[in-house]
Amino acid sequence: MNFEGYRCSLCGAEFGPEGQRYLCPRDGGCLEVVLDLRRARRELAELGVAVRPRAPTARDGAEPAPWGGEPSHWRYLPLLPVGDPGGRGTPFRAVGATPLYSLPPLRARLGLRQLWLKDEGRNPTASLKDRASSLVLARAREAGASVVVTSSTGNAGAALAGMAACLGIPAVILAPRTAPPAKVAQMLVYGARVVLVDGSYDQATELARRAAEELGWFCRNTGYNPFSAEGKKTAAFEIWEAWGAGRRMRLSIFVPVGDGNIIAGLHKGFRDLQDAGLLDTGPRLFGVQAEGSAAIASAFAAGTEAVLAVKARTLADSICVDLPADGLRALRAATRTGGAFLTVPDEKILEAIAELGAAGVFAEPAAAAAWAGLRRALAQGLVSSEDPILVLSTGSGLKDVGAAQRATASAPVIEPDLEALKKLLTR
Ligand SMILES: Cc1ncc(COP(=O)(O)O)c(C=O)c1O
Numbered sequence: 001m002n003f004e005g006y007r008c009s010l011c012g013a014e015f016g017p018e019g020q021r022y023l024c025p026r027d028g029g030c031l032e033v034v035l036d037l038r039r040a041r042r043e044l045a046e047l048g049v050a051v052r053p054r055a056p057t058a059r060d061g062a063e064p065a066p067w068g069g070e071p072s073h074w075r076y077l078p079l080l081p082v083g084d085p086g087g088r089g090t091p092f093r094a095v096g097a098t099p100l101y102s103l104p105p106l107r108a109r110l111g112l113r114q115l116w117l118k119d120e121g122r123n124p125t126a127s128l129k130d131r132a133s134s135l136v137l138a139r140a141r142e143a144g145a146s147v148v149v150t151s152s153t154g155n156a157g158a159a160l161a162g163m164a165a166c167l168g169i170p171a172v173i174l175a176p177r178t179a180p181p182a183k184v185a186q187m188l189v190y191g192a193r194v195v196l197v198d199g200s201y202d203q204a205t206e207l208a209r210r211a212a213e214e215l216g217w218f219c220r221n222t223g224y225n226p227f228s229a230e231g232k233k234t235a236a237f238e239i240w241e242a243w244g245a246g247r248r249m250r251l252s253i254f255v256p257v258g259d260g261n262i263i264a265g266l267h268k269g270f271r272d273l274q275d276a277g278l279l280d281t282g283p284r285l286f287g288v289q290a291e292g293s294a295a296i297a298s299a300f301a302a303g304t305e306a307v308l309a310v311k312a313r314t315l316a317d318s319i320c321v322d323l324p325a326d327g328l329r330a331l332r333a334a335t336r337t338g339g340a341f342l343t344v345p346d347e348k349i350l351e352a353i354a355e356l357g358a359a360g361v362f363a364e365p366a367a368a369a370a371w372a373g374l375r376r377a378l379a380q381g382l383v384s385s386e387d388p389i390l391v392l393s394t395g396s397g398l399k400d401v402g403a404a405q406r407a408t409a410s411a412p413v414i415e416p417d418l419e420a421l422k423k424l425l426t427r
């Protein structure tokens with residue numbers, strides 16, 4: 001196993017690998033996992049990652065090659081801070097390796113030279129959160145945890161519940177009572193102990209942290225647990241490989257942002273590749289927040305690293321966060337890669353759901369926000385039609401059918417006869 005310890009993203013203090021750590025004890029900064037990347041590079045080569053013959057790749061506009069070896073994010077085990085993750089023969093081993101679509105109708109409509117959408121809705125519990133939850137659980141299993149707890153707007157909890165079911169580890173989920181019913185149903189079906197909190201996501205997060213401390217549970221809270229970003233970074237590895245594992249990635253990636261852990265995780269993934277000597281220039285990262293939940297985007301616009309709490313309100317429940325748990329690292333993911341932060345109003349998110357749907361992709365509101373963000377970035381000249389673009393569609397539209405219904409007209413109801421149908425069709 002490759003885990004060497006933790007480093008604080010604020011003060012740089014380093015801590016050894018013993019025991020589970022959460023935030024920096026000195027200043028509350030998010031901790032980053034430190035790996036032996038030289039060793040990782042050797043082991044990756046042995047596994048055949050990034051050493052396939054140079055076939056046409058997404059970078060060239062070709063459909064990416066199918067996954068060789070293990071078709072899941074465990075393919076990158078040498079770059080992950082866990083040993084054998086377990087869960088063979090279950091959906092736990094099917095996380096990641098998500099498809100890239102080129103979406104010709106949308107590419108043509110926006111006049112783009114290269115457009116890709118990575119469909120994270122194709123994960124076992126239908127969101128990108130499977131990457132984080134599976135990694136945190138692999139870690140929890142190694143630590144001998146008896147119970148794993150998390151707060152969640154819905155997807156992280158569904159992912160924890162589903163992945164915990166695969167490993168037989170009891171899970172407790174604290175979600176705001178306003179979480180979309182499909183997400184809550186998923187958690188319950190997977191057999192987790194689900195508690196709906198009559199409060200905000202931020203309040204559920206604080207409660208989960210305190211419960212974990214008091215009851216000795218292993219806490220998965222996004223950003224708080226350093227291993228959540230380690231799981232999310234595997235999306236970066238997949239993108240890099242799909243781009244031919246080249247040393248220079250000319251690419252702009254659009255990422256929906258709530259706590260900021262997905263975009264921070266992607267940034268960590270590309271930095272790991274750089275530190276392993278496998279990549280020189282990584283992609284530009286663009287964070288997209290809902291206008292009503294824009295703590296990080298506001299800091300970006302103000303040119304400061306001080307991310308301040310807002311009173312969040314947006315229909316995109318997955319990115320509805322007052323004070324992002326991973327705000328600083330998320331901000332740096334954009335500023336240090338030549339990217340930016342953008343905001344989009346809820347109406348544009350609903351439009352994006354319909355536009356993606358018409359191209360064959362059913363995205364939940366947060367995921368569609370990334371698409372709306374791309375449109376805004378093009379309008380603002382932050383990216384050009386010549387720039388290769390990737391939109392990270394982070395969750396399936398089946399997660400939030402209510403929002404999907406708001407994005408479309410409702411279907412008419414008729415009597416079961418042909419005349420009624422013909423009359424309707426001529427209307
Ligand atoms: C579908 C989806 N997209 C985006 C996000 C935002 O991720 P983060 O909170 O790490 O910024 C989430 C988080 O719950 C999500 O579920």
Ligand SMILES: [Zn+2]
Pocket residue numbers: 008009010011012013024025026027028029
């Ligand atoms: Zn610190």
